[in-house]
Amino acid sequence: MPATTTQKTAFERKLDREAFRDALPAVVALIVAHAVISQVTLDADKHWWHGTIALIPTLPLIWLGWAQWRSIQRADELQRMSQLQALAIGFAVSMIVASAGGLLLVASVGTGPMYLQLTFVTGILAWAAALFVKLSR
Amino acid sequence: MRNRLRELRAIERWSQADLADRLDVSRQTMNALETGRYDPSLPLAFKIARLFQLGIDEIFFPDPDPDPDPDPEPEPVGGSEPVS
Numbered sequence: 001m002p003a004t005t006t007q008k009t010a011f012e013r014k015l016d017r018e019a020f021r022d023a024l025p026a027v028v029a030l031i032v033a034h035a036v037i038s039q040v041t042l043d044a045d046k047h048w049w050h051g052t053i054a055l056i057p058t059l060p061l062i063w064l065g066w067a068q069w070r071s072i073q074r075a076d077e078l079q080r081m082s083q084l085q086a087l088a089i090g091f092a093v094s095m096i097v098a099s100a101g102g103l104l105l106v107a108s109v110g111t112g113p114m115y116l117q118l119t120f121v122t123g124i125l126a127w128a129a130a131l132f133v134k135l136s137r
Numbered sequence: 138m139r140n141r142l143r144e145l146r147a148i149e150r151w152s153q154a155d156l157a158d159r160l161d162v163s164r165q166t167m168n169a170l171e172t173g174r175y176d177p178s179l180p181l182a183f184k185i186a187r188l189f190q191l192g193i194d195e196i197f198f199p200d201p202d203p204d205p206d207p208d209p210e211p212e213p214v215g216g217s218e219p220v221s
Binding site (some may be wrong): 011137 | 154157162163164165166174176177178181
């Protein structure tokens with residue numbers, strides 16, 4: 001029986017290269033946008049367009065989402081299923097945390113911004129953990 | 138579903154990575170296919186069959202029934218009689 005190698009195949013290396021090529025500019029744009037926005041003082045009560053400026057970092061986020069979508073489309077069928085399952089798990093965890101946060105707010109426990117951040121972070125972490133478990137099998 | 142992928146790969150003296158590259162799938166997917174943890178889609182099954190120049194049913198076959206019916210229904214009378 002030929003030896004089973006753990007090295008990446010040419011197909012996997014191509015996927016990695018393309019995912020990196022798509023995602024890297026979006027990540028750099030996201031970091032730059034956040035750095036710039038955090039340095040300026042915005043007050044939408046005085047100038048309505050400050051709210052628009054505050055939303056600028058969502059553009060590279062959308063770009064990052066597009067890169068992820070392309071990566072899922074290029075993956076082989078099992079990888080694609082694993083990635084979509086991981087996304088579904090991340091989404092479910094986010095929804096559960098958001099619901100729990102909303103219920104706790106009714107009881108005056110914690111603050112809205114705290115639960116917003118918690119929802120985002122737990123969703124991303126659950127997605128990443130599920131992806132790691134599924135793709136390392 | 139069971140398959141002969143490991144056996145066919147050994148005949149060709151290919152590694153899992155070699156076969157994965159020929160099928161445009163990852164090595165993890167190749168491993169999952171070989172160990173029966175994942176059943177391929179029809180397009181991938183056809184691709185595999187073409188690569189080995191075999192029919193799909195010569196590579197993939199269903200698991201044996203784990204609990205065959207001990208008391209099967211009798212065939213209807215005359216149902217399987219040869220027509221003379």
